[in-house]
Amino acid sequence: MDHATSADGTLIAMHEVGAGPTVVIVNGALSTARDATEVAHAFAEAGLRTITYDRRARGDSGDSALAAPEREVEDLAAVVAASGTDAAVIGHSSGAILALYAAGEGVPMSRLFLSEPPFRFGEGDPAEDLEDRLQAFVDDGHPEEAVVLFQREAVGLPESFIEQFRASPAFAQISRLGRSTIYDTLVTRRVSTPSTEMLGVRMPVTILCGDETMPILVTAASRLAEMMPHAEFLQVSESVGHRMDPAATARIVAARIAG
Structure with a gap:
């Protein structure tokens, strides 16, 4: 385990496996880097250097007194910088929202993969308090x-x-x-609807959605694809229950990184 130092000095725990082009995995809610172990190893077997990290306030990473989406953007920027090379990023669930938000804020990424991002587009957002x-x-x-x-x-x-x-x-x-x-x-409320900057990111974007997942996620992924006509939209039959299938996702990511 290594650590990246975020802009505010918080240490963010990183785990690396494999060799080849670099991919950073951004997990969703109520998960740590450990929960992406199976996916990370599938990526490694597909010829990718894979970095997972504990998002702030999780696992072996630190935290600050005041929670804010900007800190998580800075955390991802620090992890990408610490990878030492042009990195692709794949985010799952709220991690996909965070990854696209970070891309819109200028965090450098060679490619971006968004797995079932739960955008609400301002409809049915949780209570403000x-x-x-x-x-x-x-x-x-x-x-x-x-x-x-x-x-x-x-x-x-x-x-x-x-x-x-x-x-x-x-x-x-x-x-x-x-x-x-x-x-x-905070992050899902901040960008319940993707911003102009998020929709206009310049790196290649692939939106992934499983065949058997919650209807709200299918709707969100399809709607995002309509708003990002330059993005690729893929239905992944192997991914079920709001979970990335490791082998299928690895094949998709590795093929696109290889060009």
């Missing part, structure tokens, strides 16, 4: 309640699913990421 309520749970020492609130109001999961997850062994580990829900809420 959600970040404050999430912060209150974290400040009171109840990050697990922040996770539940995020799942309920930001993601829109049904109560039956939330209660089932809460009773599972995995919940204890996920609850440690309560603080990170504030960052995901």
